Amino acid sequence: MKASPLTVASIVEAAADLADATGFDSVTLSAVARRLGVRSPSLYSHVKDRDALLEGVTILALTELASRVSVAVAGRAERSALEALADAHRDYARESPGRWEALQRPAGEEAARSAGARDVVALTAAVLRGYPLPESEHVHAVRFIGSTINGYLRIERNGGFAHSRPSAAVSWHRIIDALDAALRAWPAPSEGERP
Amino acid sequence: MKASPLTVASIVEAAADLADATGFDSVTLSAVARRLGVRSPSLYSHVKDRDALLEGVTILALTELASRVSVAVAGRAERSALEALADAHRDYARESPGRWEALQRPAGEEAARSAGARDVVALTAAVLRGYPLPESEHVHAVRFIGSTINGYLRIERNGGFAHSRPSAAVSWHRIIDALDAALRAWPAPSEGERP
DNA sequence: GGGAAAGCCTAATGCTATTAGGTATATGGT
C-alpha cells in the first residue's frame, strides 16, 4: 500500500515542509524519510546525497519566491513596485521560514543557473524601470536592493533587532523609503567605478 | 606535560581558527578537541555544549569586528567613515571567513547583549554624525546600513554575484555610493512611520 | 510465463554529540 510513489519532487517538497515546520537545520535524510514513511537509504535512489536534497529545496524556494514576486510587482511601478517586491520577500520569509533559509546557503551550480534565480534577478531589475538610472547601473542597483532586503530579513530573523526599540516593523518601512530615495538620488559613477 | 591548560578562551579560539581554516560547519567538538590534543568529552568541563561553543565564537567575532571597525572609522566622517566601516566588515569577512560566518547565525541572549554587539551598533551610529539625519531616524539608518553591508557580503560569499558581470568588487563601491546618497537624501518619515 | 528492472528493504560502517563514571594530580587544611 504505497500512499505516494516517492519521486524527487515529493522528497524535496517533504524536505521543504519539514524545514518550514522545524527549521532548516533539522532537515536530515532520516527525518525526511520518516515523514514519508520510508527508510532513509531508500531516498538515495532519487537523490544523490543530503547536499543535493538541500539544493533541491533551494531551487524550489527560488521558484516559489520568483512566482510571488512576479504577482506582487505586476502592474506596479517605482515605489509601489519596490515596496511590493520587498514585501513579497518578507512575506515569503515569514510564511516559509525554512524554504527562505534554503536561499541563504551557498548556491550550487544548479541553483545559480535555475529559472527561479534568473527570474528573481530579472524582476528586481524590472522594478528599476521607473527610476532614472542608466542601464549600465542596473546591475549595481539590483545587487543593492537584493543585499538590503536580504540582509534586513536575515538580521530580523536572527533576532538582531529584537533587543532594541522601535520594533523591526517600523524600520522596514523606513528602509524601503531609504531604498526608494537611494534609487532616485542614484549617484553618478566616479572614475574607475565604471565597468 | 600539558602544552596548554585548556580554558574556555583557548577552546573558543581553537574553534574560531578551525572555522576560518575549514569552514564554520566543520566546527565540531571532535575536531576542536583533536586540534587541542584532547578527547572531546573533556571539553564539556569548560563548555556547556556545541551550541554554547558556537555562541562563544560569535561573541569573539563580534569583539574582533568591533575592534577593527573602531580603528577604521576613527578620525573619519561622512562618506569616508561609511566606506571605512563597510570595508572593515568586508576585510573581516575575507580574512576570517569562519568567524564572520559565526556572525550570521541566530544570536543567543549572551551574544545579543555582548559588548561587541553593542559596540558595532554604536560605531555604525557614530558614522551617521556627519549626515543630516534627525536623532530619531538613527535607529533605522543603522539597521539600513547594517542590512546592506551584511546582505551584500553574504550574497557575495554565497557566490550570488559570481555568475554575472561586472565583478562584485565594482558593485561594492557603487553600493557604498548608494548608501551615502541614501543617507544624504534620507526621506522624512510619513504619517504612521514615526515610532 | 520468464526475465529484467524498479523500488523498496535490512545490515553495516564510521562519524557525531553527549552522559556517566574513573583516575591522577594539584591544593588546602591541620
Place this chain on the structure above:
DNA sequence: ACCATATACCTAATAGCATTAGGCTTTCCC
C-alpha cells in the same frame, strides 16, 4: 607531612546521523 578534596583530564557507552552494499518483491515488457 599527610589526608581529603576538588580539578581536569580520561575511557566507556549510548544514540542519531549519512552513506554504502547487497537482498527481496513487485511490476511490466516480450
